[in-house]
Amino acid sequence: MLDQNSVAHNCEAVVLHCIDFRFNEEVDNYFDKRFPEGYDVISIAGSCKGLLNDEEHRKFLLEQFQISYRLHHPKTIALVQHEDCGAYGGSKNFSDTDAEQKFHQEEFQKAGKLLSGDFPEMDIKGYYAKLSREIATLQ
Numbered sequence: 353m354l355d356q357n358s359v360a361h362n363c364e365a366v367v368l369h370c371i372d373f374r375f376n377e378e379v380d381n382y383f384d385k386r387f388p389e390g391y392d393v394i395s396i397a398g399s400c401k402g403l404l405n406d407e408e409h410r411k412f413l414l415e416q417f418q419i420s421y422r423l424h425h426p427k428t429i430a431l432v433q434h435e436d437c438g439a440y441g442g443s444k445n446f447s448d449t450d451a452e453q454k455f456h457q458e459e460f461q462k463a464g465k466l467l468s469g470d471f472p473e474m475d476i477k478g479y480y481a482k483l484s485r486e487i488a489t490l491q
């Protein structure tokens with residue numbers, strides 16, 4: 353019985369995404385399909401921005417990833433950036449949608465590099481949620 357409970361207590365992934373309500377439904381639907389056994393969610397305005405630009409936020413987020421890892425043993429970290437993110441000044445801060453996506457691609461790469469130092473055994477994946485309700489993968 354105890355063993356069954358502890359197995360049921362493992363999840364596939366830990367997902368970091370922004371607080372922005374406009375993307376909750378598409379992000380939930382997407383990861384419900386991708387990680388049907390379940391996933392932990394960490395939500396903070398700007399997603400990767402918290403890892404990269406603010407020491408207190410980075411400390412807080414690394415702690416959240418560690419708690420998820422310790423309690424639920426996820427194998428994947430999913431970092432979700434999104435279009436028109438207010439924490440980055442919104443779409444108006446970029447010359448066009450390609451430039452915006454490219455910027456978020458770079459944010460993902462930097463955050464992934466940072467996290468791979470602390471979680472070398474985890475697979476780190478990046479996603480970009482668009483207002484069109486598509487989710488693109490970041491490399």
Ligand SMILES: [Zn+2]
Nearest residue numbers: 370372437438
């Ligand atoms: Zn946002």
